[in-house]
Each structure stands twice: as structure tokens, then as C-alpha cells.
Amino acid sequence: MKTVQASMAGTVLQVLVGEGDRVEAGQDVVILESMKMEVPVQAEENGTVTAVKAEVGAFVGDGDVLIELG
Template identity: 50%
Template sequence: MHELKAMMAGSVWEVYVKVGDKVEEGQDVVILESMKMEIPIASDVSGTVKEVRVSKDDFVNEDDVLVVLE
């Protein structure tokens, strides 16, 4: 199991994956908005989405888990 975490606090702008999706290393899974900038969160491993812990417009803090891969 691998957790993809927020690199900084911000709002969830877009969620590109859902449970069961296959994800490749380097693929964007979530876009955060912080300080009027869009920050893509890319997977650093390939795998299958087991959990999506955020939704559009959620606020997240640094190190919050966004997506869990297996």
C-alpha cells in the first residue's frame, strides 16, 4: 500500500482518479489550489487506486493523505 500526500495546504481543485483506476508513475491524480496556483500531485509509483480520501473543494493540510494505491 502506498499513500500519496499533499505537499502543502490548499483546496482540492480536481480529482482525476476513482477507486479501481490503474495509475502510472508520473500520472497526475489530484490538483491542489494554493495561493492562487494550481499544483499537480503526481503518483510516484504505478498501482491501482484503493482509496480516494478527498473530494473537490475539500481543504487539506500538508501531509494529509489524498489517494491510497496498492
């Protein structure tokens, strides 16, 4: 299974994709807020979103799975 992981600890500000969406490598999928900066998290591979693990307002740690791709 392919995943998109948090690149740093922060709060989920926006989730830009939903289950069933097709994503391309390099596409922004989640926006984190860390140290008052907005940090986009990008998919590293092409795929279809099978699960969204990130919830707006939730705190995530570095390496936490945000999106699962099939």
C-alpha cells in the same frame, strides 16, 4: 500500503482518478489550489487506486493522504 500525499496545504480543485483506476508513477492524480495557483499532485509509484480520500472543495494540509494505492 502506498499513498499519494498532499505536497502542500491547499484546496482540492479536481480529483483525476477513481477507485479501481490504474496509475503510473508521475501521473497527475489530484489538482490542488494554493495561493491562487493550480498545483498538480502526482503518484510516486505505480498502482491501482483502492481509495480516494480527497474531496473536491476540501482543504488539505501538507502530508495529508489524498489517494491510497494497492
